[in-house]
Amino acid sequence: MNLLLFMTIYTAQSLTTGVPSISLLDEWEVFKTSYNKRYASRREEAARLSTFLANKEKIEQHNAKFDRGEVEFTMAMNQFGDLTREEFAKRMNGYDRAGRMKIKPSFFGNELPIRAYPPGAYIADLFPYGAIPSNVRDPDDYLNEAAIYVAPPENVQLPAEIDWRTLGAVTPVKDQGDCGSCWAFSATGSLEGQHFRRNGSLVSLSEQNLVDCSTNFGNNGCDGGLMDHAFLYVKVNRGIDKEDAYPYEADDSRCRYRTDEVGATDVGYTDIPQGNEKALQAAVATVGPISVAIDASSDHFQFYHKGVYYDPTCSSEELDHGVLVVGYGTDKLTKRDYWLVKNSWAESWGDMGYIKMSRNRHNNCGIATAASYPLVK
Known part of the structure; x- marks a missing residue:
């Protein structure tokens, strides 16, 4: 240099600011040194x-x-400090908005519907965490046919705040590294939460399994994907491996799924009504951690540190990053409603890997535009 x-x-x-301490x-x-940076x-x-x-x-x-x-929020230097906004967005944000609901027609020779499932019923409220009533047909058939989102009854009062971390449904913050696999981390996070609610055990699931093995469902590994495509892969594949059996590599590789290392399964997924923050709140309160997509292209998001994040320039349609809503509440100082969101950029980003995003402010950054969760029986 x-x-x-x-x-x-x-x-x-x-000369203009005074000599800094460092x-x-x-x-x-x-x-x-802190971020192990090496340049060619x-x-x-x-x-x-x-x-x-x-x-x-x-x-x-x-x-x-x-x-x-x-x-109402602060920013801080982090591991992305040597990247321009454009480089950052291209490298880290892998949500494939254009590919939503597009699924390749075959997987190991098995025919699949082009459209996966229509928006499903609010099954967690219809059949709350117990046995499915005997008068209901096979859940798979029911989910294939359900097209109406059923919200909780109006007389059901939702809690003013909830944090699924304190309830044991959230694994530690992970790091997607230099790979556009945010969609995989969002998907595993939601499935980890549903598996915990059903079985009482929190199992960290393999993002690498999704990166390597779900390409026939429309995902593209480190080049982007969708949470719904991941949920459908897990359903058809009849499982996803545990993280400790199929560890993360931050790169595309051959599929090495093992049937003897399955950590969780699902029977499909439900899409929450687009842009409906009240429906998202109901889902977070009654179902658990929810997969969402957001517009994270701003350098404000790149260097977010603490506080309730609000960006008036955010798009509610041009979404580029998959994350996980693990709770919601109201900031005690600013009185602003927020979503508690788990990211996949390590604890060195944001508030120990988390961000509080504005809630009830016109779907800021599209947080309720493409929300969904897997169905676990």
């Missing part, structure tokens, strides 16, 4: 340094707005 050029930049900043050079070295050449490192400094300035400007009460 051209140290003279770097020190010129550093000196210019020091120099920019030290900050850059700490950043590289000095030219590449110089380019990454330039991006790092630009991101650092964005973060500081945003946090100054927070201090003035103009925004």
